[in-house]
Amino acid sequence: MDQVLNVSGEYCLENNSITVLVDNDSWIIPYAHHLVQALKKKGFDAEFVDSADKVYPGWVNFILGCTRIIRSEVLQRNQHNLVVHESDLPKGRGFAPMAWQILEGKRSIPICLIEATDEVDAGDIWLSDVIELDGTELCDEWRSLQGQKTVELCLKFVSAYPTLKPVKQQGGEPSYYSRRIPADSRLDVDKSLREQFNLFRIVDNERYPAYFEMEGRVYTVQLFKVESKSGD
Structure with a gap:
């Protein structure tokens, strides 16, 4: 132009x-x-x-x-x-x-x-x-x-x-x-939270929450940050 x-x-x-x-x-x-x-x-x-x-x-x-x-x-x-x-x-x-x-x-x-x-x-x-x-x-x-x-x-x-x-x-x-898909939000029940913390950071709690499978069932997990108040 x-x-x-x-x-x-x-x-x-x-x-x-x-x-x-x-x-x-x-x-x-x-x-x-x-x-x-x-x-x-x-x-x-x-x-x-x-x-x-x-x-x-x-x-x-x-x-x-x-x-x-x-x-x-x-x-x-x-x-x-x-x-x-x-x-x-x-x-x-x-x-x-x-x-x-x-x-x-x-x-x-x-x-x-x-x-x-x-x-x-x-x-x-x-x-x-x-x-x-x-x-x-x-x-x-x-x-x-x-x-x-x-x-x-x-x-x-x-x-x-x-x-x-x-x-x-x-x-x-x-x-x-690659394009991320719901399966990419799957947690490994045999790994610690610390090992999977970055996965928690990138999942969308509403659209594609973290999830895990146990005994034939599927469970979703939502993570929120709690801001500490002054003096706590």
């Missing part, structure tokens, strides 16, 4: 339309709506959509938490189609990279803003940062950090766009995380 200078000497765009796409009932939807409102305050023509078919032509399409491959025809509607991905690309492409890395015991999770391409998570990197964890965050807590950083990267892109230069992914052969 062509850039021109306004009377204040700041850059502006001939087309400042921005779409924020989330194609499923994702936890990130409230953050997507927050991003839309923040973009509107900056003067952009921003809109939230829940289907790739609703993406309209414009400058940027932010693709957040999507589970479906975006068709080339849709990608061609915008100058930039940007995905937020939480891994040290090209390592960790694919699904739920944040959850898988927490399960691996990592506390510094790379996060980056990349250009969407026909190949999954293979696009150039526009921005990168790190989400720092202390190792105690449960699902809602680390998702909050992830959502906040997602909004931050998207807003940084539109603010710093004239100075940004995308870089190719480097680091050898790519690796891929």
Whole structure:
């Protein structure tokens, strides 16, 4: 999209339309709506959509938490189609990279803003940062950090766009995380809580709770953090 200078000497765009796409009932939807409102305050023509078919032509399409491959025809509607991905690309492409890395015991999770391409998570990197964890965050807590950083990267892109230069992914052969399924929340009754604590941290108590099997029965387990009061 062509850039021109306004009377204040700041850059502006001939087309400042921005779409924020989330194609499923994702936890990130409230953050997507927050991003839309923040973009509107900056003067952009921003809109939230829940289907790739609703993406309209414009400058940027932010693709957040999507589970479906975006068709080339849709990608061609915008100058930039940007995905937020939480891994040290090209390592960790694919699904739920944040959850898988927490399960691996990592506390510094790379996060980056990349250009969407026909190949999954293979696009150039526009921005990168790190989400720092202390190792105690449960699902809602680390998702909050992830959502906040997602909004931050998207807003940084539109603010710093004239100075940004995308870089190719480097680091050898790519690796891929698989889509998480309910069976991935299964506890091992022969292992300790300490050994399985990171699994407790990444399960969703409502959508896919931790569970175990015993004597032919299935039991679910929910974990909540109890915040201590001062003086206790």
